Amino acid sequence: MDEKKFKMIDEEFECQVCHKWVNKLNYSARDHCPYCLASIHIDINPGDRKCDCHGILLPIDIEKASKGILKIIYQCNKCKMIKKNKVAIDDNYDEILKIMSNKK
Numbered sequence: 001m002d003e004k005k006f007k008m009i010d011e012e013f014e015c016q017v018c019h020k021w022v023n024k025l026n027y028s029a030r031d032h033c034p035y036c037l038a039s040i041h042i043d044i045n046p047g048d049r050k051c052d053c054h055g056i057l058l059p060i061d062i063e064k065a066s067k068g069i070l071k072i073i074y075q076c077n078k079c080k081m082i083k084k085n086k087v088a089i090d091d092n093y094d095e096i097l098k099i100m101s102n103k104k
Contacts, residue, residue, distance in 0.1 A: 005045045005046070007045070007046065007047030007048055008028075008029050008047060009029050009030075009047040009049075010024045010025050010026065010028065010029050010030050011024060011030065012024055012030075013030075015033035015035065015036060015038060016038070016040060016056065017033065017036050017038040017056060018033060018035050018036040018038070020033065020035045020036075022034060022035070025088055025090070027089075028086075028088070029046065029047055030088070031043075031046065031085050032057070032072065032074075032085055032088070032091075034088055034090045034091045034092060035092055035095075036092070036095065037059040037072055037091060037092065037095050037096070037099070038056055038057060038058055038059065039056075039057035039074060039083075039085065040054060040055075040056065040057065041053040041054060041055045041056070041057050041076045041078065041079065041081065041083070042054060053076060053078055053079045053081070054078070055076040055077050055078025055079055056076070056077045056078070057074035057075070057076050057077075057083055058074060058075060058076075058077055059072045059073070059074055059095070059099050060073055060074065060075045060099070061073040061099060061100075062087075062096055062099050062100045063084070065086075069086060069087070070086070070087040070096070071084045071085060071086055071087065072084065072085050072086075072087060072091075072096075072099075
């Protein structure tokens, strides 16, 4: 039987980069810190917690996806994999703008 590609996990955590406490998102799965926008490379598919890398996913770019949705593009500092996550409503917009202004 095929496993679902998305597993809904919305949990609180302490950010391993900025060390701020991050609350649940309450409308979707919380997958990154809303303050510094960093994440942890723990999933192969969203919410599965099956990745053994556990590197820091650092935001490197922002892309405008379909229907005007913004996505944060990450690169893992350990394995160099590129991943994308949707911007959350409580994300630090100053950080988003800073990432966007660093485009060449």
